[in-house]
Amino acid sequence: MKKPYVYVTRKIPAALLAPYKDDFTFNYWEREETSVPREELTKQIKKADALICMVGDAIDKSILEEANQLKIIANLAVGYDNIDLEAAKSKDIVVTNTPDVLTETTADLGFALLLATARRLMEANDYIRQGKWKEWSPYLLAGADVHQKTIGIVGMGRIGRALARRAQGFGMKIMYHNRSRNLVAESELGTTYASFSDLLKTADFVVSVVPLSSETENMFDSQAFQLMKKDALFINISRGGVVNEEALLQALQNGDIQAAGLDVFKEEPISKDHPLLQLPNVVALPHIGSASMETRTSMWNLSLENVAAVLRGSAPKTPVSQ
Numbered sequence: 001m002k003k004p005y006v007y008v009t010r011k012i013p014a015a016l017l018a019p020y021k022d023d024f025t026f027n028y029w030e031r032e033e034t035s036v037p038r039e040e041l042t043k044q045i046k047k048a049d050a051l052i053c054m055v056g057d058a059i060d061k062s063i064l065e066e067a068n069q070l071k072i073i074a075n076l077a078v079g080y081d082n083i084d085l086e087a088a089k090s091k092d093i094v095v096t097n098t099p100d101v102l103t104e105t106t107a108d109l110g111f112a113l114l115l116a117t118a119r120r121l122m123e124a125n126d127y128i129r130q131g132k133w134k135e136w137s138p139y140l141l142a143g144a145d146v147h148q149k150t151i152g153i154v155g156m157g158r159i160g161r162a163l164a165r166r167a168q169g170f171g172m173k174i175m176y177h178n179r180s181r182n183l184v185a186e187s188e189l190g191t192t193y194a195s196f197s198d199l200l201k202t203a204d205f206v207v208s209v210v211p212l213s214s215e216t217e218n219m220f221d222s223q224a225f226q227l228m229k230k231d232a233l234f235i236n237i238s239r240g241g242v243v244n245e246e247a248l249l250q251a252l253q254n255g256d257i258q259a260a261g262l263d264v265f266k267e268e269p270i271s272k273d274h275p276l277l278q279l280p281n282v283v284a285l286p287h288i289g290s291a292s293m294e295t296r297t298s299m300w301n302l303s304l305e306n307v308a309a310v311l312r313g314s315a316p317k318t319p320v321s322q
């Protein structure tokens, strides 16, 4: 019998495929630095039984129309705003993501970004490498304290709670905003629920961990930045789509907020000429929230487990609700 065909949109380590090789045929996009062109993906989707894809792959209605026998789309990410869930559902295609395995790693990065932005680590690193360091001086590259400040976490899901645990270690006051109250986070992590506007008005660090949806798109707009304190820092580790980047740029330029740490952008990869990247008070990272060797391997393994389960006729471990 012909083995089911699994297409992977990036190079996957061969060793991870070994346990599945007897049952499935694998093929993947070989070039690590570039994403699969739309034309090639369309060709592959026509014949694939399973697809493992990345956040940058737009799995929209028009490409899904090409699928003839696709049974599962396994996204190598916890967020899945790149996939048209309705279109997948209408073709009985299961969608899975990679929750849990990346929670702590992403929270580590979120906190690293917060610290780097507050203490101006990138500017300091550039300063020393450019040979500018001539003498020690009291306010040289002086940033903002993190300990005992107020963090405002927007989106109290798994990563939000993991951030709150880290914030506890820094003696921070923790506010959060979420669609619904999270009583466990309140009782166990000492977090306080606030309306979006109260959080914006009060927090020293506003951290976005909210998934991108029609409700959250552009929620950080000019009004939101106006509400923030002038010395507030904005950190985004969720999706660029939740921010109006033009409004963020203006807020940073006008001094409405102090600085931003951004791991995600509306257009990814962002152009190096983008105005946000010209500002010294922006720390920018290329969407590396879950990028540790251990976690990326766990994400691959979870995606493979999900694919194998569906192709063998059982339920996947981490389906998204469609």
Ligand SMILES: O=CC(=O)O
Residues within 6 Å of the ligand: 055, 076, 077, 078, 079, 080, 102, 238, 289, 290
């Ligand atoms: O952005 C990455 C993810 O959603 O896992």
